[in-house]
Amino acid sequence: MEQASNIVVATRAALAQLTALAIQYSFSAIGAIILLVIGWLLAGFLSRWAHNGLSRIHGIDATLAQFFANIIRYAMLVLVIIMVLGQFGVQTASVLAALGAAGLAIGLALQGTLQNIAAGIMLLVLRPFRVGESIETGNISGTIVDVGLFATELRTADGVYRMAPNSTLWNVPITNYSRHKTRRHEITVTIGSGDDVEEAQAKLIKLAQDEPRVTKAPAPTTYVADFDAGSTKVTLRYWATSSEWWATHTTLTKATKLAFDKKPDPTPSSGSDV
Known part of the structure; x- marks a missing residue:
């Protein structure tokens, strides 16, 4: 019990x-x-x-x-x-x-990953490039598709997809071709020593003024870049919008080639009077 x-x-x-x-x-x-x-x-x-x-x-x-x-x-x-x-x-x-x-x-x-995150934060804060802009840095070039915390996606000029770790973009100088609204370019032609330099300059200015994508301000200018005993180099310097810079360059280059092509004078036919 x-x-x-x-x-x-x-x-x-x-x-x-x-x-x-x-x-x-x-x-x-x-x-x-x-x-x-x-x-x-x-x-x-x-x-x-x-x-x-x-x-x-x-x-x-x-x-x-x-x-x-x-x-x-x-x-x-x-x-x-x-x-x-x-x-x-x-x-x-x-x-x-x-x-x-x-x-x-x-x-x-994750030291490397954290380094990419830190670089991504700095890129997003300082904004050296944005989506849609064309850049070149080191051996990387293309148009920005997306900027992430770990990596940046680009599209190269030939349509290839490229992903670059942010640390590789942060530690090198960056060239941004699209940040400013306008870009400058030059076209140089070589004329003979006996050709009229002022006429060549006037012809180049006329070509630039006739191209609607060339800006009025700054206005296109020309100058003698170099000369020797047999030839003279005349350069056209003009500005165009960054979005149409390449199209303007190709159009003006072709127009300059056609304008300065020397066509042989027609040879008079020889015939006997009847």
Whole structure:
């Protein structure tokens, strides 16, 4: 009988202890669920607020705004998870230390990737090129299709797709052929030493003025580039819009060739009078 009563007492003590633990952890679970819900909603609100605010800033790319918005959201979620673990008695200091060590290991493992991300952020902030612009940098050239955080997509002049890591575009000088509205070009013709230089210059100016894609300001000009005993080089310098620069160049080059082609004088036919 005494043994049975001891079992009953021990069972009642265990049930009481389990009930106390259940009550204690039920409140912790309810608090954790409330924290998760509030944290999830707050993270989404802060992310949208940051995205909308950054999108209104002139010069901030949409990709960059979304990137920073995601960083804020995930940082808020990590903070909420740490707070939830603290509700259940987990030592948050050790969790933060573990996260720091994991972050350091990941950073070392993804050093090249992080370098591309840093370069992508700088490219999106400073905007040395935009989508649709034609660039050349090192051995990479083409028209920008998309600028991402990791890499930039281009389309070469012959229609080939090319993807370049952002770090390769950030560490070298960049030539942007489309950033300014107009571009200058020159055409040089060689005339004989006995030909009229002023006539050649006037002919070149007339060709440029007749081409509607050549800008009026700055106006086209000509000058004598070089000469020797047998020939003289005359250069036409003109400006055209960047979007039509190549078409203007090819048209004027052909027109100049046709204008300066020397056609042989017709040889009079010899005949005998009858």
